[in-house]
Structures are given as C-alpha cells and as structure tokens.
Amino acid sequence: MTAPDVRAAAPDYPAKRDAACPFAPPPVLRALAEEAPLSRVTIWDGSTPWLVTGHESQRALLGDERVSVDEHRAGFPLFSQAMRDTLEHRPAMVFNLDGAEHRRLRKILTRAFTAKRVQALRPAIQRITDELIDAMLAGPKPADLVTSLAVPLPSLMICELLGVPYEDRDFFQERSAVGVGGTASAEESGASMQALTEYLIGLVRSKKETPGDDVLSDIAERVTAGELSEVEGGLLGLQALVAGHETSANMIALGTVALLRHPEQLALLRDTDDPAVVATATEELLRYLTIPQVGQRRIATADIEIAGEVIREGEGIIIDLPTGNRDPDVFDAPEALDLRSPQGRHQAFGFGPHQCVGQQLARAELQIVYGTLFRRIPTLTPAVEFDEIEFKHDALAFGVHALPVTW
Template identity: 55%
Template sequence: MTSTLDQATPGADEVPEFPMARAAGCPFDPPPRARELQEAGPLARVRLWDGSTPWLVTRYADQRALLADARVSADITRPGYPSPAPLPPGGLSISFILMDNPEHARLRRMVTAPFTVRRIEALRPAVQKIVDDSLDAMLAGPNPVDLVEAFALPVPSLVICELLGVPYRDHDFFQTNSKVIIKRDADPAERTAGHRALLGYLDDLMGEKLARRQDDLLSGLADRVEAGELTRAEAAQMGVLLLIAGHETTANMIALGTLTLLRHPDQLALVRETDDPAVIAGAVEELLRYLTITHNGRRRVAIEDIEIAGETIRAGEGLIMANDIANRDESVFPDPDGLDVRRPDSRRHVAFGFGVHQCLGQPLARVELQVVYNTLYWRVPTLALAADLDEIPFKHNGSVYGVYELPVTW
C-alpha cells in the first residue's frame, strides 16, 4: 500500500531551503541537514530559490531507480522542473543533457564514439605528456603557486581542446564564459551573454571545420552537418556542452582531490608510493565518491505518477537526486564518511549520475585523473598547502564544487 506524499506536505516553515549549507570546517562533507533528511526517510520536500518545493531523493537505491525510469524527464522546459537558477528569457539549453529520448539519444549517439573506453585509453600517452609538460612549467615557475591556475585548469583544458579541435590560445575566453554559465547565483543576463558568446565562438569554429576538416571531434560533427544529420546550430550547441563539461569538472576534481589528499596524509602516501595502476584507479573512484563535485543534485520532473519507496510521486512534481548523500549512504558504502583509497566498492558511486543521462565523458575524466594522481604527488613529493584551510575559497555558489584557488608549495 502506498501513500500520496502531497497529502502530507509540510508547512512553509518546515521545508528546508536547497541547496543547503555545509558545516563550518567540513568542506569535504555534504550538508548536515541533507544527511538528517536521508536518515529520516527516502524523500523530503525542499524549497528552491523560486519558492517551489520539489522532492529531494536522499538514498542511493531510490536515486538509481528513478534515474533509470523513463517516467522522469530531464527536459528543463517541462512544468515542474526544479531549475537550479532563474532561466534567462527564452530559456537556456545545454544540448542533449537537458533533453529526453528519442532526441537525447539521437544527439548523444553522434558523439559517443570518441568517448569509448578504447578510444580514450589510446589518448593516455598524450594526456601523460600534457601533465608532464604542465608540471615542468609549474616547477620552473614561482613557489608557492596557485595549483588551480598553474596546473589543475590547464591540464583538462589542453586535453579537451586537443580532442575537440579548439585552439588552446582561446582558453581565457572560454574559461571565463564557462565560469559564468555554471555559477548558480550569476545574473540571468550575464549567463545568457556568456552562453551566446560561447555559442557564437563554436559556430565560427564549426564554419572552419566545414571548410576544412581536421582529425578532431568538431570535424566529425561537421561531417554530420554536411550529411544533413545535424544542423550547424545543433553542432555548435553540442560543442559548447562538451567544451564546458570537458574542462570544468575535471579541473575541480584535480584541485579538490589534491586538497583532500593533503588533508589525509595517510591516504596521500598510499597514492604517492604505489606503482599499481589498480590502486590509482581505485583512488580516483574513491575521491569521486567522497567529493561528488556535482553537489546540487541531478534534476528531473515526473511525467507520470511513480510509486517509489512506498510513496507516490505525482506527475508534474520535481525531483532532485542528491548524489552527494547517495554516495555517503551507509547501506551501500560502509563507513561512508571515511576516505579509503583502497575501498573495494568505490566504483559503485553515482558521481557521474546513472541511466541514459550518465556522464558521457567519464572515461576521459577517469584517464585524466588517473594520470594526474599518479604523476603529481610522485614528481612533487613535498607538495604542501601554502595556506590554512579556512583561507581557501570554496565554490559553494557553483553547480560544480571545488576551490577557486589552491595555494601550494614544495
């Protein structure tokens, strides 16, 4: 027998605001209030910036079930979708990640091949060279240094530029506009301007690829445009998505993962002293689980009534899958708040999401992080923080969590 959740909707003063604040001095852990809601039950109402009260899905099994359910939609234009921030006039679409099948599947298939495990593994030597060259440059420069600007941001930017066929000389332009787009409290007009600037830039690049193909992903999309399978505008929009996702998330994982290991020297020693690729791969999965930098949840809206965890979610109600607390669900991960780079079940995490919308670029992110974590701490064994933890600026206001700066020395 199921109950209908909206019959017991709490009063306005009982509904916590979302996103929630992390505890002072605990920047690596999910918000305490979110953990309390998880302990209380699988579903809870939360209040967003616009006063709407979607459901927060707190537990691992229920999140995976809903993320794999065709009765939930990722379409940001549907009524009831729990948007994380005000939308600009006319909306803001980031290609297929905010679409449903069959259109989502049609567009995603066009960029799947370059991100297969086999194709990405073939890039490992090139990623290694980028990491080594970036470290050479960092070590030849000033000490102390901001690891974000000197290493964490350049490495994935160089990799994604090489893969897409985007000139790295334009990195200041696309990094600046990307930061505005993913900043939760950015002015809608600024977000629109940033998106239009990137869209125009990728459209110009697509024009260049249509005129002259090269061995890169954008040229592959140009082939699709010429064959009539894709419009030029769709191709440019996909380029925006891949460019933003391809450098922002990995850059934040490099910096935040490094800070985490520096705060856990026993775990750092295990990573630095091993020559076992399996240990490095496990450390990457554990840091992905432990940090879950997509910390504002996967957003969906129910398009039919759904029974889950003994309750009924009504069609038109918004859903937020809080992946950060799912990855701390003790029914799945024993001692979930402990960082253990040798944890045997870390790869079960949902840091990349789950279902048809799970992260397309996860093979690339894994290879980049494996190379970085296997190289940085070995080549710079005396790496240390050059600031107190409370002096480090964390990205509490972004859709991707991390640090704005990470002063380090060696």
C-alpha cells in the first residue's frame, strides 16, 4: 500500500511491528508518519480518532489546554472494552484528571520526587544493581536478565523511594509483579492491586505518626495538612508504582537487547566510566526504543487547528510517541542507534502537564544499569537466537518477556 492509500484506509491501531525489525515502530504507522503529521486510525470499537505522529504536532497538542485526558468524555479513545466496562469504578488519578484537579495531585507527587531525593538514591541503585548482578553471576547459566535484574531493580527502588519497610518488601514485590507485570489473569491482577492499595493506605496512615525521609511520608504530611485523604494518598503511591514498575523494567531489558544487537554501540558503554557518556547513551536508547506503544490518549475540548487540519471538539486524539521520536524533521538520523550523538529533545517521557513525574528516577536507574552491566560482564551475550526472543507486542509498554543470557 502506498502512503496516501494507507492514510485513506484509517488502519487499525495499535499496529503490528515488523518481526525482523522489532525496535522500529510498526511499518504501517511509519507510512502514515511519512505522509502527514496527523492521520486517522481505527481502534477496537470501530471509531476513528486522530493519530498524531509528527514530533512538533505531538508537542503542541500535549501542551495544549484544550486537549483533555478525561476518559469519561464521550468520544474519548478508550484502550479496550475492559476499560469501558470498568470506567465507573476507576479512581481519579493524575493520568485521567485535567486542570486544577490534576495540578493538586501532581504537585504532591512532583514535590515528593525531587531531583535531590533521586540523587540521594543513586548509591542505593548502584548497590542493588551490583547485588543483583552478583547473584546472577553466582547462579546457573543461562540466566534470565528480566527476572534477575530488569524487574527486581525498579521494584526495589520504588520500595526505597516510597519508604516500604524491609520486612514488607517481599510482599510488595510479589504483589507488584502480579498486579502490574502484565502476565497474570485480570482477576489475579485485580486482587493484587487491591491488596497493594490497602497496604499503601495503611502505610500512609502509619507514616503520619512516624514519618521518614521518603515519598509516602511527604504524602502523609499533606494528608495531615488536610490537602488530601488517606485513600488519595495511598492511591498516589500506587500510581507511582503502576507508572514506574513495568516501564523501567521493560526499558532495562529492551535496552540490553538493543545493545547486544549493536555490539559496536555496546562497546562504548563497556569501555567508559564517564557518567556524561553514559547519560548521552541512555537518552539515545530512550529515544530509539520509546517504549509506550499504545498511544497517549486524549480528547479535544474545543476545535483545534493544527498542521493544516482541524481537530473538532469531542474528537479523540492518540499521540504515538515512538513515531514522533523518529521524525526526520527533528532528528538527523532517526533510524540509527548512535549512542555518541545527542539527538535533541526526544519525548520518550511525554511532554506538557502530564510529562513523566518519575523521569529522573528512571534515568538514574537506566544510567546505572547500562553503565554497570557491560563493564561487570564484558562477555555478556544472548543465550538464544535473536528471532527466538519473545517481544511484548500486545503490552502497554514494549519490552521482552524473557532475555536468556550467558557469559
């Protein structure tokens, strides 16, 4: 199909990636992006929201206050029938609130996720990364990098950040893996999320009495000040967990796959101890892989003129970050993974009022893992052929189910 044909057809979204080229956005979306920054796609309920693939248009719309995340508005491009069925029971969260209500909750999170606090966590991230690598090296070969390193590291770091006591960490990690890991049944995952929510609400209550230097203690202080309820406080902790667990885990594992696939790029990380080199490399991996793969969902609350089109009030909008991060108008060589050259302002963490709250934590984790793994295990290699690696084609965030490695 030629690019104009594909545009007229409003192809299905999300679309399939090319198995031979899994790091790149699906070919059909690339064809749309080549043709225009805005197109139409067809989603599961037969509706045809706008798909935004152009980097500049994405930035403009993500920062536009006429663009809403309110999933209750008629015409909002919901993710699935399951989401529609549970719409009435979904709590108000940073992800689905606009304006003043959003700012009220978000301010509490951003105040708690300070750069200073993340900086102070770096030694703990390094120690846990080293301990997990030690344990992997001491265990049998091949090892699965996903269960040995990619999943436990973010989970332990969220425990550290939220202030989950040591004795509760096994419970917390186990429930998180089931609740947000994406492999359990809907029932199991729902039960785990419920248990985690109740646990976090209880923890906020106890932090009101005995605060520490952690995010939930900051949240508890806001509860004491009457700015939010204990339930809202516990749910804020849960939102950080939901948003930060799978994303970081996928990025650690998928980044490792991409590096093993590009040995000349991997060599750069293996042979350096310069934090600036590792930081630039991490930004490029974030851009190249841009893992959110089912689109940032929005709805227009007024007519919006953009890129020669008019998005009408009430029309659904899907921002596809992976295609935007390979826009040739913004990036010089968008298809290449080049860890040496900073490719400008990628939007792997989104943009505007809903931009990722946990990006400093995610960056710190990724920089430490990428900067440590290949120096500690220079002979790290996949234990299966590339085409045997199972990619997460249907998940909210792209990644791999398992990564068998040896050394």
